[in-house]
Each structure stands twice: as structure tokens, then as C-alpha cells.
Amino acid sequence: MGSLIRAKAARAGTKPAAAKVSTTKGHAGDVTLGERIRYAFDKSMAAGPVALAGWLALVSVVTIALAATILALTRIGPDGGFDFGEAAWQSLMRTMDAGTMGGDSGWVFRFVTLVVTLMGILVFSALISIISAGLDSALEGLRKGRSRVLETDHTIILNWSPSIFDILSELVIANASRRNPRIVIMADKDKVEMEDEIADKVPNLGNTRIICRNGDPTDLFDLSLVNAQTCRSIIVVSPEGAADPDSQVIKTVLALTNDPQRRIERYRIAAELRSAGNAEVARIVGGDEVQLVLADDLISRIVVQSSRQAGLSAVYSELLDFDGCEIYTTELEELVGVTWGDAIMGYEDSALIGLRYPDGRVRMNPPMDEVITAGSRAIIIAEDDAAIRLTPMADDAVDPTVIRKPVAVKRVAERVLIIGWNRRGPMIAHELSRYVKAGSVLTIAGDVPGLAEEVRAMPLGSRNMKVEVRIIDTSHAAALEALEPLTYDSIMVLGYSDHMEAQSADTRTLITLLHLRKLSERLGEHISVVSEMIDIRNRELAEVTRADDFVVSNRLVSLMLAQASENEYLSAIFDDLLDEDGSEIYMRPVGDYVDLDQPVSFYTIAEAAGRRGETAIGYRRRRPDEADDGRNMGGVVVNPSKSERLSYEPEDRVIVLAED
Structure with missing residues (x-):
């Protein structure tokens, strides 16, 4: 019969139906009541301590209600027993305090209350544990700092x-x-x-x-x-x-x-x-x-500029930190219609350094004959914003008889040495190549892996500079002396911050600086050295090396971030200051601007700089007998009082903003 059916199906072009398999096992209909209760309990436990406390409360209520019912029906309590309400109260007291059952009499009554008391001990012990765990969790959350801050203007x-x-x-x-x-x-x-x-x-x-x-x-x-x-x-x-x-x-x-x-x-x-x-x-x-x-x-830019002008990093630190003078941007309606040359002479205790135009452009040291237009903001150095005010200049504030005419200085090719290496090295080399004259030479000495290949592959900003590589141990005195450091116009010492921890890198830098100092003393000649330090705390140790300047990298970045958070134009201001195409900060001999045979006011120096298209913002006077202010400024003063008359020496410098 089966073969006949299969034959008919084959003739009909159909396939025989598959045998039916029962698939009911494992369906929801086969789940037991115990499994359902267990699953419901698991889901409730997922709610955390609140759900567990609820279950404990339910157990307590059921225990008390059951005990109260037994006591009310059997009347086995003292003095003829209790009604349901009194029995429930007595049971509740025994769940909360085991000592309550101390005066009970009658073994049946004692047995019932003992059961109630034991359940109470169990429930309240678990409840205390839950509360303790919850408090620990809350305190741990507070310790981790996960609560929302409710401050304003922070x-x-x-x-x-x-x-x-x-x-x-x-x-x-x-x-x-x-x-x-x-x-x-x-x-x-x-x-x-x-x-x-x-x-x-x-x-x-x-x-x-x-x-x-x-x-x-x-x-x-x-x-x-x-x-x-x-x-x-x-x-x-x-x-x-x-x-x-x-x-x-x-x-x-x-x-x-x-x-x-x-x-x-x-x-x-x-x-x-x-x-x-x-x-x-x-x-x-x-x-x-x-x-x-x-x-x-x-x-990188500050290292390059500081290597060419000793003491320049102190100027940048003064402009960037909040201790001393700061850079402000403010709208000053009284400057509208005034030329830049007249505007910079209008403040005795502040120093105008640039303008922010209505279209958002920033320009440091505009042309002296440029007329300030409405909507421009003045970029100004001041002790604080309350000190920014126009001050009438006295008729005798400027002494034109001591102002010297500018003398052209011919620039020559330079020899520069970099000792040490890190990721900022290629940027420093690129920036340096944009400043030097044709025929200049940069020698890079270090012992990091792949240094020669990296130097050969790095791009430069111009063809004015040739680059050489020397693979040496920069902590070894003989290797450093073999470089003949006295033949270089300037030396930069970089930290091995990419290959060492900060303290180890600074220690290696200090060793190099000490070797250079010893060599300088032995040969009796000064070596111009600018060093990059990573940690500000190591600068005091580095002072004994008598390097010309220290650029503390982490601190400069920190100062810039802090200032930028308070002044929304600061980044654009420093982009212009550090850009070769705009005006930059230079430190030049005061004797190039005024005669040094008598005290002069800074008004006179500012006027001398203005005649050259420059904006004077400060000076550097190194006087061993003058107390240091504790900030390692090296005699640098930014934004001096323009009316104060001072005597200057040939080695003193005036700080100016200039195109070249």
C-alpha cells in the first residue's frame, strides 16, 4: 500500500510529505509552575536592593500575619490570649527585638513567638546587610566622582x-x-x-x-x-x-x-x-x-627664536603667565581716527602691540601711519584691565636729541648645532631654515635610533641651509668636544623626551649642559646655548650650567592654554607673533636706538623705535646688584613705565615688534 502511494505521488510530480515531528517540548506550555516562579523572582532581583527589601518586607508581613492568626484563634497567650490586632502587634515587637520574648510563659506560646523572633532576626539581619551594601555603593560612587556638577560660571x-x-x-x-x-x-x-x-x-x-x-x-x-x-x-x-x-x-x-x-x-x-x-x-x-x-x-618656534636672541623665552613667559603683565583685547573708542604711531604713545602704563580688525584679522605692529577704524579692537599689554587708560604725554617726555638714526646690519650665513633629538626636531629645523641666510649649516648630533634616516627625509622651509648628522653619545664629554661647539653661532640642546621619561630626559640634558659649561670655562670663551627643559622643577638645577636661555616646553603650553581660556583672541595673536611673515619679537641693543651717555625715558625709546616702523614693548637690563623678582626673568621687563628715566649699558637690549 505504501509503495502504491509513493508511485502515485511520483506520477503526480509531487514529493511525499515528511513525517510529522512533535515540537511541543520546550514550549511555554511545558514550563512548570516552579520555573515560572523562579524566573519571576530572578526578574524582581534585577531591580537591586529595593526589590530585595520588598521581598523581606513581604516575608515579615506573612510571618506576622500567620502568627497573629494562630494566636487569635487558639488564645494561647497570657491572660486569655489576644485578638488579631494585639497578636499582630506582639508578633511585630518580637521580630524587631529578641528580648521581648523573655517574659513569655507557656511552651506553645513560647514556640510560636520563638519562630516569629527567629524570622525577625533573619529578616532584619538581611535588611541591615542591604542597607550597609547600599551605603557602601553610594559612598563608592561619590569616591569615584560620578555625581553631576551643579556649578555655574566655572x-x-x-x-x-x-x-x-x-x-x-x-x-x-x-x-x-x-x-x-x-x-x-x-x-x-x-x-x-x-x-x-x-x-x-x-x-x-x-x-x-x-x-x-x-x-x-x-x-x-x-x-x-x-x-x-x-x-x-x-x-x-x-x-x-x-x-x-x-x-x-x-x-x-x-x-x-x-x-x-x-x-x-x-x-x-x-x-x-x-x-x-x-x-x-x-x-x-x-x-x-x-x-x-x-x-x-x-x-619649536620659541626654541628657534630664543636660540637667535638670548632671553626671548622670558618675554614669552611674561606675556603668557597671569603673574605680571598680560595681553588684553579691548574696544577703545577714543583711538578711532588716531594713527597707530600716535596711539602707542598715548599710554604710560600700558603697551599697544596690535589690532584686531572687524573682519577678524589680527595684525601686530601695524604701519605707523595706519588710522584706527571703528570696530577694531586694541591688543594691549597691561598689568590688569583697570590700568588701561589714555595718559597725556608731557611735552618733554621725548628727547629727540638722543635718538640715533638706524644703521643697516648685513646678515651673514650661520652655523647652528642641535644636540639631542625628539619629535620637535624636524619642526625646529624647518623653522630655522626660514630665518637663516644662504650658505648656513645646521649640524644635528644625537644617538636615537634611525636619526640619520629621519634627518635625510625631513623637509626644510628653504634651501638656505645645509643639514649634517653626527651620531654620538651626547652625554660623553669627549664626543661633545669633538663637535667643536665654539665654531657654532648658537647651540640648541633638546631633550630625548620621545625615548625617555621626563625626568630621565631632563637629566640627560643637564649632563650635556654641564659638559658644555666645563668646556667653555676651560677654553675661556662663551658658548651661546639654548636648552629645552620638560619639567619646570628642573630649571633651577639647570641654572648652574649658565646656559643663555631655557625653554620649558610643558610650562609654555600650559600657560598658553590657561590664557586662551580667558582670552578668546590669544591664539590668533600668537600665530601672528610667531609667524615669519608678520611682525615678531626682537631684542636689539639699546645703543642702536638712543645715546647711552645719559638716562632716557622709555617714551624716547618708543619714539626711536616708531621712526623705524617698530613698536617698543620693554627692555632687558642685567644688573647684578638688583634683586631678582623670583621669576627667572633675567632682567627682562615688559611694559615698563614710559616716563621713568633709566641709564643703559651697551649690553642692554630693547624689546621691539618688527618686520625684520
């Missing part, structure tokens, strides 16, 4: 790096005149560790309070904890130890500016980037809300 710092301590120190100074200033720090680091490090390295916080939070600055939920909607400014530092720190910074800026819950008003963001190649993407992401501090580019 400064936010995102990410963690060694530069954060210098940033905090500068912001503390800036906040001295503010009421209840707050700084909120968020980083992927333990809150207590952050607080301990800050307490150790920034002991004097003045009136500023620091609030630390643990979180990922690229995460929108974590960012909501710092309450960016009501902040004053935001600083994004390059994160310590990150494989690609620039990507982290750009993602953080993206999260801030594109947060769906962000405020309507624009943010004031200062962000640190290591590579200038990532600047375009960061500007696209941040728009006009972000000021970029290109750390390596900034340090």
Missing part, C-alpha cells in the same frame, strides 16, 4: 596630563579677583588620585575650589556630569599616555560642540594638539568656538 578641564598643574596654578592667579571661582576636572582617572596629586603639586589654591570627576570626556553622558551648559570656559589638554592623543582631543571637541543638549550660546574652548596636521580637522569640528594650541609647533 572653568572645565578635560583629560589629564602633567601640564595640568601649571594650568591650575595660572588659573588660581587669574581667579584671585573673582568671587567663589570653581575649576572642574574630568579625566579617565581615579578621583581620589587626581585630588591627591593636585594637593601635592598645587598646594596654594587661594580662593579657588577644585572639583574632580571620573569619566570619559568623549562620552556624551559623562560630559553631562561637568555641566558644560553653564561653564565659563573649557580647556581640553592632550591626554597622558594615549596612543593617539590628538584624536581624543578632536573627539572631545566634537562631543562638546555637537551635543544635542548643548546651550545656544557659543563655548570658549582652548584645545591642545600635538600635530599641526590635525589642526584643519579640529577647526572644522570646533568652528569659531575653539582656539587651538599647537604644542609642538609653539615650542
